[in-house]
Amino acid sequence: MSTTESTPEVITDESAEGAPQRPWRDRKRYLWPLATVMPAMPFLGAGLSAATGWAGWWWVGPMILFVVLPALDLIFGATDDNPPESERERLEADRYYRWVTYLFLPIQYASLVFCCWVWATWDLPWHADLGLALTMGVVSGVAINTAHELGHKREDVERWLSKIALASSAYGHFYVEHNRGHHVRVATPEDPASSRLGEGFWTFLPRTVWGSLRSSWHLENKRRSKGRHTALDHEILVAWAMTVVLFVTLVAVFGWVVLPWLVLQAVVGFSLLEVVNYLEHYGLKRAKRDDGRYERTDPRHSWNADHTVSNLLLYQLQRHSDHHANPLRRYQTLRHFEESPQLPSGYGSMIVVALFPPIWRAMMDRKVLAHYDGDVTLANIHPRKRERYLTRYART
Template sequence: MSTTDVTSDTAPREEARPWRDRKRYLWPLATLMPAMPFVGAGLSTATGWAAWWWIGPMILFVILPALDLIFGATDDNPPESERERLEADRYYRWVTYLFLPIQYASLVFCCWVWATWDLPWHADLGLALTMGVVSGVAINTAHELGHKREDVERWLSKIALASSAYGHFYVEHNRGHHVRVATPEDPASSRLGESFWAFLPRTVWGSLRSSWHLETRRRSKGRHSPLDHEILIAWAMTLVLFVALVAAFGLIVLPWLALQAVVGFTLLEVVNYLEHYGLKRGRRADGRYERTDPRHSWNADHTVSNLLLYQLQRHSDHHANPLRRYQTLRHFSESPQLPSGYGSMIVVALFPPVWRRIMDPKVVAHYDGDVTLANLHPRTRERYLARYARA
């Protein structure tokens, strides 16, 4: 048989092979994130080095960026023909479900350590920051679960948010942010020229106020039980959780619980800051904003951080198709690309001059030099218009 005959004979069989998710058995690595307090305690006990209590910030801001640098990015997409099969595979759902029991085991463990271990203050602080990273990543897990139609996943989303005291995120993100994303009206979309430190109070207060307005409007339509208030229920879950932990371990844990919650929701908001910086949807002829598409979110295809964050960094596809599950999110060539994964970019965002030096030119280039198309910060608008008009 000739070579040509072999090729033509075997090609159809190769094409008939079902597509395989090469990362299928790597997705459970995401459950290492909520286990960080246990890992830090074990390493500190084994080595006597108190710095291990700071393992959360170490992993997020040092180890994860290094792994992203080593393993790089991947732009491979699952075939659209495989989407239904992938999303029906409950294995991927259980990977997200497993995050929650580990998250809450870590929270109880941290309270036990704060109450009973005689640690120096800097070790207690490191443990609080590590638990704060867990609560911040838990908001990402809540984000993945909260977009789904199944009631069990929506309730798990609310439970995941309780440790960060940010339960109103469930309302604001789904009914507010996804409607107004990449517009000046969205408190969670950062503007060109706006520093993270200016964005943080605006988004925290703006998201809280918007969520309350959205829930009030929902309750004004039809008859609702007094208990049918999604924000009050979410806050009650946090209150019950914190009261139970204080009752079990004493008032000594309360300041640390508050600190880890603040760290958790601050991580969420710094991620919000870098996901839409300077991007703006255009207006249609009727005055309404155009439909959200992959051009309106910053994307990052870095392999390791996407594995640990349920592909949150493929944010462009998520906003264009909010119901897609993490295992089916895609890379789009037209999406603006961050120069690195979230771990690195969070650090950069904390230093506004460095952030502006890296990201401002990318925003302007995304709009082919026409800065008037960007979501400009009102306080710096004239300065940016003058600068880039000259350019």
């Protein structure tokens, strides 16, 4: 691995007058590879099951995401520390951080092949096979996050790696819709990936899946209408073809028995992405300017979660406000902003809450209202709930 070296800025510790000066260092530098634990979860489940004889370990993916990760977030808490802006160029030029994301992909695909081998050749009870499918689904869902990090970059190799990471979840159109659709329309009623105040997750899910698919197709056709193109450079068709080739190859090698599990893990994977989308912009809305256009996206338009452990494992996805305000920033330089609204906990906990809409609304509606200083008219309200919310939270 090569790194670009430059002389780090000398940062003064201002907590004590006359204290010695020291160069700034990324204290999490050698913790970022912990993100590779996530794609290795099927191997972990197999090892623990073999060691203990308990088939429940095949469910290790949901266990880690929804139990272990929230517990670690509770133990280690959140951090609002930011790298100095003067260090951004040096950090983003350091290729070590890029290789941390690249390493995710070979482990992801090794896990997928391993899962197919287990489904095809091991005599597991049905609930163990189901657990393995859900575990692989978590891997594919987290892989979409890796694709998200890679897909925003200008380098061709990273963009191609992003498409490869998306193939296992059959969600290749995300590459088009997220970059050219969601980032343009985020926190507006027109964005299918921005959830609305009062909208439950199970209502949001079909709206965002269908809306994002339709939007991505429209955006890609619009791009292609501006020049001469062939089917080989249709970004959505190429991405879907990668999934077809992947699944056909796996079925050819391991048999038809693996196909239902492949489909199930893909559905779990992209559903995991969409529940994260649900968390990230719930009820938030960009105001319109006098000319009728929306104001520029800034840190007020995304929910943040500064929890240390989950940010290490998710390439700081939870510092979502800075990502939307500055989409080209790499994960190691994303910042906390005081004006960003904060989720009560990390994504692992909040995903579980989102699956139960009454609990979610009881927890989050008041936070949306507080973010807008009690003026509910500033929020992105679900149209079917608009009159109810305006009546309930009317200002007197």
